[in-house]
Amino acid sequence: MDSQRVQRIEHRSEGLAIDNTPASDLARTLAYHERTKHRLERYAAGPDTLDWSSQPDPFRRFAGAPRVTLPLAADRLASSYGALHEPGRVAPQALGLESIGLLFELSLGLSAWKEYGPDRWALRCNPSSGNLHPTEGYLISQAIAGLQDGVYHYLSCDHVLEQRCRSELETRPRLFIGLSSVHWREAWKYGERAFRYCQLDTGHALGALRYAAAALGWRLHLLEGVSFRQLQSWLGLDRSEDFSAGEHEEAELLLEVITDPLATQVGETPDFDPQSAIWRGKANRLDPHPMYHWPVIDEVAAATRTPGEKGEPVMIEDYPPRVRPSSLQASAIIRQRRSAQRFDGRSQLNRQDFFHLLDALLPRPVPPWDVWRFSPRLHPVFFVHRVDGLAPGLYILPRSANAKERLRELLRGTFNWSKPQDCPDHLPLFQLAAAGCGQLARTISCHQAIAADGLFALGMLAEFEDTLTTAPWRYRQRYWEAGLLGQVLYLEAEAAGLRGTGIGCYFDDVFHELLGLSGNAFQSLYHFTVGVPLTDSRILTLPAYPQQQ
Numbered sequence: 414m415d416s417q418r419v420q421r422i423e424h425r426s427e428g429l430a431i432d433n434t435p436a437s438d439l440a441r442t443l444a445y446h447e448r449t450k451h452r453l454e455r456y457a458a459g460p461d462t463l464d465w466s467s468q469p470d471p472f473r474r475f476a477g478a479p480r481v482t483l484p485l486a487a488d489r490l491a492s493s494y495g496a497l498h499e500p501g502r503v504a505p506q507a508l509g510l511e512s513i514g515l516l517f518e519l520s521l522g523l524s525a526w527k528e529y530g531p532d533r534w535a536l537r538c539n540p541s542s543g544n545l546h547p548t549e550g551y552l553i554s555q556a557i558a559g560l561q562d563g564v565y566h567y568l569s570c571d572h573v574l575e576q577r578c579r580s581e582l583e584t585r586p587r588l589f590i591g592l593s594s595v596h597w598r599e600a601w602k603y604g605e606r607a608f609r610y611c612q613l614d615t616g617h618a619l620g621a622l623r624y625a626a627a628a629l630g631w632r633l634h635l636l637e638g639v640s641f642r643q644l645q646s647w648l649g650l651d652r653s654e655d656f657s658a659g660e661h662e663e664a665e666l667l668l669e670v671i672t673d674p675l676a677t678q679v680g681e682t683p684d685f686d687p688q689s690a691i692w693r694g695k696a697n698r699l700d701p702h703p704m705y706h707w708p709v710i711d712e713v714a715a716a717t718r719t720p721g722e723k724g725e726p727v728m729i730e731d732y733p734p735r736v737r738p739s740s741l742q743a744s745a746i747i748r749q750r751r752s753a754q755r756f757d758g759r760s761q762l763n764r765q766d767f768f769h770l771l772d773a774l775l776p777r778p779v780p781p782w783d784v785w786r787f788s789p790r791l792h793p794v795f796f797v798h799r800v801d802g803l804a805p806g807l808y809i810l811p812r813s814a815n816a817k818e819r820l821r822e823l824l825r826g827t828f829n830w831s832k833p834q835d836c837p838d839h840l841p842l843f844q845l846a847a848a849g850c851g852q853l854a855r856t857i858s859c860h861q862a863i864a865a866d867g868l869f870a871l872g873m874l875a876e877f878e879d880t881l882t883t884a885p886w887r888y889r890q891r892y893w894e895a896g897l898l899g900q901v902l903y904l905e906a907e908a909a910g911l912r913g914t915g916i917g918c919y920f921d922d923v924f925h926e927l928l929g930l931s932g933n934a935f936q937s938l939y940h941f942t943v944g945v946p947l948t949d950s951r952i953l954t955l956p957a958y959p960q961q962q
């Protein structure tokens with residue numbers, strides 16, 4: 414057992430000292446998960462009332478930090494969406510301010526402003542539950558032309574880097590991206606369930622970054638073995654003096670950007686000492702009058718902080734290459750990504766197109782899945798509504814052979830597990846039951862019509878308790894994988910002329926019961942829907958960065 418794991422860290426919650434052994438971390442994580450389930454008879458605890466006029470500021474700023482304006486260059490980026498999926502097809506861009514600007518512009522950057530009556534809100538390339546955007550992006554740069562060495566915060570609304578710290582680092586050019594969450598942004602609206610949404614949003618942001626890097630011909634390496642404390646310190650998030658007015662941020666993950674396609678030396682961590690660096694800037698207050706506090710979010714956050722353990726053995730099936738012949742501009746697909754608010758409820762999807770879309774969810778060593786060097790632990794279950802030549806009903810796509818066996822044991826014994834006609838041999842898609850399931854999907858998705866009116870909807874079953882026993886922090890990782898799957902679905906839907914929407918609001922156990930699942934071996938962590946969208950022409954769309962055009 415890892416020594417850091419058994420170290421007792423005292424923290425206070427409602428006056429009680431809490432021990433942080435893996436067993437109690439696991440118990441707290443499972444208890445959090447259980448109590449934040451939405452149930453038909455009651456939703457997870459959240460605010461009774463919301464004052465929309467005092468919504469937290471969607472943009473974190475660091476007052477007093479020097480700013481570096483990033484160029485906007487996505488319009489000029491020629492890479493096609495299809496080419497992103499073929500390693501070596503996109504020539505790597507030189508590392509510099511313009512390419513760093515592009516990386517952010519196409520991942521965490523704004524994609525549009527929307528206006529309806531007196532209301533105006535920004536959309537970003539990465540989606541977010543409730544458009545609340547709890548995910549913040551950081552950059553650690555070493556020896557990059559045009560950028561002083563140090564740590565920067567990305568401020569999406571102005572497309573600038575705020576220099577948080579200056580530090581003389583080593584001479585070899587290196588770049589890292591860190592992600593963090595501001596829990597309060599989500600908790601303000603969603604109460605206790607918000608921690609789940611922050612993790613899903615992190616997964617989406619990870620996917621958005623991986624696609625953007627691929628459009629530049631770059632790779633991303635998700636660093637394992639970096640402890641929460643270390644990352645918190647590198648990103649300057651443990652500097653309480655800089656957050657005395659602003660809400661706390663919680664470090665999530667660190668990515669190394671690899672621009673040399675032949676690089677073999679990957680996985681090294683930044684080598685600077687945050688303690689001896691000079692830090693600048695004070696975090697702004699996002700919500701001056703918080704009306705609630707949800708201590709259970711602090712508890713689950715503490716229980717799921719990584720001590721910096723290195724990976725588990727990886728088992729990935731060898732799938733044949735997937736050819737995506739899309740010549741559409743990658744930057745266009747990425748920036749046009751939106752969540753559908755309504756679907757037409759009648760269009761049909763061609764069966765081969767459905768299979769092709771699902772094929773994108775299989776883990777292969779190409780973008781975006783090459784950033785996820787873990788065994789696939791999430792397995793989508795589909796509510797098929799309108800796919801030509803495919804009986805409406807429940808279908809499953811186990812993303813590993815082991816999971817398929819386990820799911821066959823645990824799911825309802827009456828499921829037929831038959832392979833649909835014309836389904837490619839390598840695609841592990843099985844029909845569980847044939848039946849119209851529009852109403853069911855809608856009810857399970859907190860009665861949202863988008864789950865019934867699309868072409869199909871899905872829930873993502875995660876391998877759960879057994880995989881968390883020795884490493885409760887992987888609770889976050891399960892959600893990141895779900896968010897990554899969601900990001901693939903969003904972009905593949907756009908590329909196919911369709912539209913997706915993430916569904917964080919669903920009745921957990923109603924879905925489990927439908928599948929005959931009891932216990933904690935598998936839990937559904939995220940739902941999604943894809944269809945032909947109806948757009949609301951009353952809402953105006955304005956440019957993302959009018960001030961810089």
Ligand SMILES: Cc1cc2nc3c(=O)[nH]c(=O)nc-3n(C[C@H](O)[C@H](O)[C@H](O)COP(=O)(O)O)c2cc1C
Pocket residue numbers: 536537539540541542543544545610613614617750751752753754861863914915916917918
């Ligand atoms: C984790 C997550 C959960 C979401 N849950 C829902 C949902 O339950 N219902 C819904 O209509 N939209 C949902 N959305 C879509 C968001 O509302 C949408 O991403 C946000 O408003 C930003 O709009 P955009 O995706 O068009 O940029 C979800 C998105 C994410 C990332």
